[in-house]
Amino acid sequence: MKEFDLIHRYILSGGYIRKDVVLGIGDDAAITRVPEGQRLVVTTDTLVEGVHFLANTPASAVAHKMLAVNLSDLAAMGAEPAWVNLSLSLPRHLDESWVESFFSTLNSLTHYYGVQLIGGDTVAGALSVTVTAMGFTPEKIALTRSGAKPGDWLYVSGTLGDAGAGLQLLMRELTATPEDYEFLTHRHYCPTPQVALGTALRRLATACIDISDGLLADLSHLLQASEVGASVQVDRLPLSAALKRSLPMPQALTMAMTAGDDYELLFTVAEEQKGSLETLLSSTNVPVTCIGQLNGVSGKLELKHFNNSYPLPSSLGYEHRF
Ligand code: ADP
Numbered sequence: 001m002k003e004f005d006l007i008h009r010y011i012l013s014g015g016y017i018r019k020d021v022v023l024g025i026g027d028d029a030a031i032t033r034v035p036e037g038q039r040l041v042v043t044t045d046t047l048v049e050g051v052h053f054l055a056n057t058p059a060s061a062v063a064h065k066m067l068a069v070n071l072s073d074l075a076a077m078g079a080e081p082a083w084v085n086l087s088l089s090l091p092r093h094l095d096e097s098w099v100e101s102f103f104s105t106l107n108s109l110t111h112y113y114g115v116q117l118i119g120g121d122t123v124a125g126a127l128s129v130t131v132t133a134m135g136f137t138p139e140k141i142a143l144t145r146s147g148a149k150p151g152d153w154l155y156v157s158g159t160l161g162d163a164g165a166g167l168q169l170l171m172r173e174l175t176a177t178p179e180d181y182e183f184l185t186h187r188h189y190c191p192t193p194q195v196a197l198g199t200a201l202r203r204l205a206t207a208c209i210d211i212s213d214g215l216l217a218d219l220s221h222l223l224q225a226s227e228v229g230a231s232v233q234v235d236r237l238p239l240s241a242a243l244k245r246s247l248p249m250p251q252a253l254t255m256a257m258t259a260g261d262d263y264e265l266l267f268t269v270a271e272e273q274k275g276s277l278e279t280l281l282s283s284t285n286v287p288v289t290c291i292g293q294l295n296g297v298s299g300k301l302e303l304k305h306f307n308n309s310y311p312l313p314s315s316l317g318y319e320h321r322f
């Protein structure tokens, strides 16, 4: 592709426009307004071909996942998304239809989530995408990993393990019916960031994290940050019908506990707030499941299957090796 003229053309057309952007793409930097009484929440995630997505992943799936993983981080902080910056590293041989499909998906998602692309950078290199997402949270209300207390209840949104099964299907390590293949690979390619749930949890949850590395790995991060322990009821983990049909139960549970990329929210709620949570959930259509309870044994994670103890998997989730 000749220089990045084309890319600049795609970047400049069709995305969502917000009133709080004083100066968007085109100058050396963007200028925006943070509303009175709000704080700016900023997060960055990079996806590299061959590490975070398979080679030959459709361009629209790369765009979708890239935005979703960043908005999921904002959701986990209870922040309302506003602006995104995009750094693209694109191989020279990439064809124009890839770029067109990438920006067509990105632009429609900016409309869906009400976020504006306000800048970025474009370079030639191995395929990788980096997004910095920015959002708002009211002053004095921050949803972090560190506020959980012994006795709080542990909840998770959606279903777990679908993205992991989707990845195995794409790698031909697993087979499924055409419908289940479609559902599970879609969950892998196009995770749904729980944006509305995240902001709704601001005054309700004591701590929150999004599940990117795997339930148990991310739960461990929350336990460490909050200096508490947890008992998780493995029998209560929410599993999709597609996952249950595609894997025998023990493997489905391991997938739900250790596979990454689900981008569901894992959060804790004090006993006194359980009723308010139920009221909130009855007015939304996001499924949420109580999967356990916290205790005072700092950092300790125990699994239970009904009344029996259940072994911890040998690996809790995904970790990058350097
Ligand atoms: P500079 O050399 O001043 O950084 P660039 O030519 O890199 O300028 O970028 C020109 C404008 O296009 C800037 O406003 C920049 O933020 C924007 N831009 C470049 N690449 C991207 C991208 N991948 N996504 C969004 N905006 C981009």
Ligand code: MG
Residues within 6 Å of the ligand: 120, 121, 122
């Ligand atoms: Mg630049």
